[in-house]
Amino acid sequence: QVQVVESGGGVVQPGRSLRLSCAASGFTFSKCAMHWVRQAPGKELEWVAVIWYDGSNEYYVDSVKGRFTISRDNSRNTLYLQMNSLTVDDTAMYYCASQNSGSIQFDYWGQGTLVTVSS
Amino acid sequence: QSVLTQPRSVSGSPGQSVTISCTGTRSDIGTYNYVSWYQQIPGKVPRLIIHDVNKRPSGVPDRFSGSKSLNTASLTISGLQAEDEADYYCCSYAGRYSVLFGGGTKLTVL
Numbered sequence: 409q410v411q412v413v414e415s416g417g418g419v420v421q422p423g424r425s426l427r428l429s430c431a432a433s434g435f436t437f438s439k440c441a442m443h444w445v446r447q448a449p450g451k452e453l454e455w456v457a458v459i460w461y462d463g464s465n466e467y468y469v470d471s472v473k474g475r476f477t478i479s480r481d482n483s484r485n486t487l488y489l490q491m492n493s494l495t496v497d498d499t500a501m502y503y504c505a506s507q508n509s510g511s512i513q514f515d516y517w518g519q520g521t522l523v524t525v526s527s
Numbered sequence: 528q529s530v531l532t533q534p535r536s537v538s539g540s541p542g543q544s545v546t547i548s549c550t551g552t553r554s555d556i557g558t559y560n561y562v563s564w565y566q567q568i569p570g571k572v573p574r575l576i577i578h579d580v581n582k583r584p585s586g587v588p589d590r591f592s593g594s595k596s597l598n599t600a601s602l603t604i605s606g607l608q609a610e611d612e613a614d615y616y617c618c619s620y621a622g623r624y625s626v627l628f629g630g631g632t633k634l635t636v637l
Contacts, residue, residue, distance in 0.1 A: 443626075445573075452616065452628055452629065452630045452631045453565070453567075453573065453616050453618075453628040453631070454628060455618075455625075455626035455627070455628060458624065458626075465624075467624035467625075469625070503572065503573070509578075511561055511563075511578055511579050512559075512561040512563075512620045512626060513561070513563040513575060513578040513579070513618075514563070514565070514573070514575060514618075515575055515584070517572045517573055517574070518572070519572055520572065
């Protein structure tokens with residue numbers, strides 16, 4: 409049974425940092441690219457970042473480049489998102505999603521962790 | 528503003544068919560067959576229902592189908608059921624490792 413569980417969200421002041429985690433099980437984590445996708449309250453989905461199955465490549469949406477860092481620990485089946493210099497525009501539900509094939513798609517999603525950036 | 532354009536809302540009666548369009552550009556939908564669709568029931572997690580333009584993951588009813596023509600992708604839901612009421616999002620790869628979502632379409636089953 410596939411399980412994807414995010415954690416680490418919360419309320420943070422603008423300019424501060426937060427680290428999200430995503431624990432996966434039920435599939436071969438080390439063979440899957442992993443993504444972060446976010447959704448601001450009442451808004452559409454927005455792709456944030458991807459990391460290759462082996463961590464060899466990572467890519468970001470322009471709005472978070474230089475501020476966010478995606479990483480993974482395949483020994484722990486865990487994905488991370490380090491978020492620095494947060495702004496109010498980063499307020500969103502952050503979903504971890506797996507890409508379980510060579511195609512670019514989001515197969516399994518976690519329940520999300522809410523990040524609220526507010527003074 | 529979303530780069531992939533979807534109608535804000537569509538509606539249909541039970542048993543009818545509805546089609547949701549997703550318009551991109553030559554640089555995304557027009558070039559790549561990495562088009563996927565997600566169903567999101569309010570308050571719930573998105574669910575993959577179509578990938579690679581027209582492929583259904585196991586467990587997704589064959590009432591859901593996808594297609595693409597030039598720069599526009601489409602999701603058709605036939606035999607509408609009350610449980611289909613949700614938000615639907617298209618998604619496309621856009622090259623140079625960029626992934627775009629549509630603005631979402633709210634489907635109302637009358």
